[in-house]
């Protein structure tokens with residue numbers, strides 16, 4: 001098996017991982033969000049998934065990291081990761097090289113990504129997409145465009 005030494009951006013960790021020929025590395029995930037991200041991406045594709053939880057990081061103290069073989073992310077998945085973990089970085093690997101590296105940006109308005117917690121909200125009862133305004137960024141607070149329900153960071157439920 002080919003091996004590479006993956007050195008973290010902030011140079012605090014060195015982990016041995018099998019080299020990724022094609023796929024995506026999601027780094028600098030907030031501690032505790034790795035499994036959520038994995039869940040939202042699903043695992044039905046062919047390919048190895050490597051996950052590191054509670055890794056040391058200078059930037060975040062501790063972080064989660066996911067490497068997914070043979071898979072690139074959709075814009076919707078990137079947007080959801082930005083909600084769960086705004087500091088995350090995504091590297092797309094093609095032919096063993098970093099093809100592009102992005103930091104998902106949280107838009108000012110989120111459509112169809114988050115569920116409204118108000119059961120009588122129109123977005124839970126009609127066939128319309130939920131719509132939220134980003135009211136505060138740190139900690140994250142969302143406000144429903146339709147019923148104005150405020151949702152704090154720790155209560156956010158992805159759609």
Ligand SMILES: [Zn+2]
Nearest residue numbers: 116121144147
């Ligand atoms: Zn609502």
